[in-house]
Every structure is written in C-alpha cells, then in structure tokens.
Amino acid sequence: MLQMTNNPVFCAIDRDDIASARALAASLRAEVGGLKFGKEFFAANGPAGVEEAGQGLPLFLDLKLHDIPNTVAGAVRAAAARLRPTLITVHASGGPAMLRAAVEAAAAFGPSRPRIIAVTVLTSLDDADLKAVGFAFDSGDLAERLARLALDCGVDGAVCSPHEIGRLRGACGPDFKLVVPGIRPSNSIADDQKRVMTPEAALAGGADYLVIGRPITAAEDPPAAARAICQALRPAA
Template identity: 65%
Template structure:
C-alpha cells in the first residue's frame, strides 16, 4: 500500500536523538516530511540526520546558511550529500552569496537540493526590523529580499502565512513557498507573531507547511499528527 503524502514538514527542534527519532517515525508514518534545524544539527551532525530519517521521507534541512560566498557554496555541497529536498539560506547574505549557493546546488543535477531564501523571520515584526535599521513594513522587506533571492536563482522562499498571497502575486506558481508559523485551530501562537491554520495556508497558496510545537509539544504527538492530516485531507 502506497503511503499518502501530505505537504507538511514536522519541525523536530530537539538535540535529543532518541526523541527526534520517535518524532520522525510518527511524522513519516503519517506521510509528513521532517525538518531538522540548527539545534538538532549542531548536536548530532550529518550522521544524526541519517539516523532519524526513514528512507524516502522528505527532508528539509533548515540550517539558514549566511556567510561569505565560498563558504556557503562549500556548505551547500556538504549538505547536499544528505539528499535533502530543501536547504535554507538567508537572502540578506547578498547576491554573490546567493548565486554561489545556487551554482553549488546545480552541481548535483537532477538530485540537487532546492534552495529556499529566508527573508524576514516569523518571530520579527516591523518594530524588530526598525531596531536593526530596516525602514518600511515587513511586507516591503520580504518582497525586496524575495526578489533578490529569486533573481539569483533560488527555487523558493520561506514565508510567513500572511506573505503567501503577496508573494504569489509577485512570482506566480514558479516559486515554491514553504510556510512556518502554522498553528492548528485552538493552538497557542507561542513566539510566532504571524500565524495561520493549515487549511488557511494551503488555500492561500502555500506549497509546504512547517509545523513544530503543535506536534512535538503535544501530550500525544501521534494524535496531533493525525488531526493535522485529517484537516489537510478535508
């Protein structure tokens, strides 16, 4: 029997390998992909990724590379051997860095990872941007950095739920939109200042959803995953 796939990555934000493996198995059994970020990667490295990932499970390596072009290109090559579906890099790293990353990913041909540009983190609002010297609204900064990322050859963007429609209007269907800040109805927003339910995000035009704490902080993660899958299937 073929397992039904859902356009969801379960964000596994723990350095504990056993806990991560348990969550990854629950996600894979429901047809979800897994997102492994800096906290997990710093503790467990590439071998940890291999240990928790079930064969065939989509992998989102959320490491948000941001460095000089040569260093980021090398990091992309190193990460690509894990066969991730997506790797994130900061669009604020500038055009030379973005182009170097895209060129490094292209070396892997048909099995290359897709690169996602990070524009404005979902934990930030206009006040936070102003504190860093960025003027204008969050949406203006998102569109500015998104245009740079796409023009430099990236495949898609990480975006907050409320940014889906403006980005779709700007780029159409050619750009993959991967959306964190997803909270099933009734869930806490936590430190995410811009949130949306899974159904709302998909109807708005998201390609993939990233869901973390509503799963991994739930008393019964398997039950939480099943509820999210049912909402999406409906």
C-alpha cells in the first residue's frame, strides 16, 4: 500500500480505454494525491489494467463490493495481494457480517493493508430516490446509520456526500476516514450528482479525501485543472 501524501485529491479515472487512461494518469502524476479506478475501468481492463495505468500513485480501488461475506473477503484478499491499494470500497448496506469479513481479510496484510471504506448513500441519490427503493430514512439519517454500523464493524471509514461530512465526523470521531465524491469546483456543473460541494468547503468541513473526476478529466487541460484545484486547497490543508 502506498501512503497518501498531503494532497487529498484522488482523481477518478472513469473510462474503459486503457491507452487514454494510461496517458491521463501519467499527465496527472505530479498533480494529484492518488488515482481512483472504478467498475467501468475494472470491468474493461481488470487488475492488469490497473497496474498499467496506476503510475505508482496511491490507489483507490472503488469496486463497491456487496455480496455474501465469504465472496467479499475473497475479493478483498485478491485485490490486496496483487494491487496493494490504499483504499477499497464495500457497501455498508451489505451488513455486519460482510463488513467484518472485509476488515478481517484486509487485516491479514498487516501494516500495508488496504483501508476498507464503506459506501453509505450514493451521491446520485436524493431523498425521493431513497423512498422509491424502500428506505424509510432520508439521506442524512441513512448515511449516519450506515457509517455507525461500519465503525462498529471495524471499518476504517466511509464514502459520504459532502453534505453529510459534519454529521458523520460528529458521529464517528476524528479517526474515521471520510472519502467524499460529489466534489465540484465553483465553475463546473453538477452533472448527475445531486448533493455536491466545492473542494475547499468539503476539506474545510472535515473531509479526509476528495474524489474528483469530470472537473479534471473532462477539462481541456486536465493537469492544469487538477493543479488549480489542489493549489486552491493548500491554505485549508
């Protein structure tokens, strides 16, 4: 596992073409703190693609694992053994047994273990969406409930909307890592994210890591966009 620098930005490399992903990652190597690879990239290119495009930066493997405990534990072990990611995501809604299995699988790698991060409520969902799929809680209540569950199971941190940062920090304490997507600089559009915040506000509010994709990767000059974001964060970091 590569340790994070004091740069809190993970850039989301959400594309399936290995050549363009490799080139993009190489161009961002000096500008961001780490790289995030999710399901789109992983489904197209697998572990070998992550190794090729990873550029030796800290790796956030955002697979949002959600299955029976034994399967999730096996996936964590396989990913950790080959890729040595800094962070791996699982869905908190997978339940206590699944969360504990993921934590135990990661612990086998000792000090270099990946940190297990639980996904609470996707930032593309609002309260109406949660009601439509049967949840009785609003997004803030559900995020806190799932984060507390993750903490109780030994999970290292949670993914949450920018709007739940303060609430989860208060509920889970200063050592629980908060990984925050839905980050949009003030000059960018929200795209399909419904609960967003600027990088400066999210970091000042208590986020540990910021996940930023399209404001960097879709920019005319991705390295310059990443540099501008990170420079703006330095007074708050």
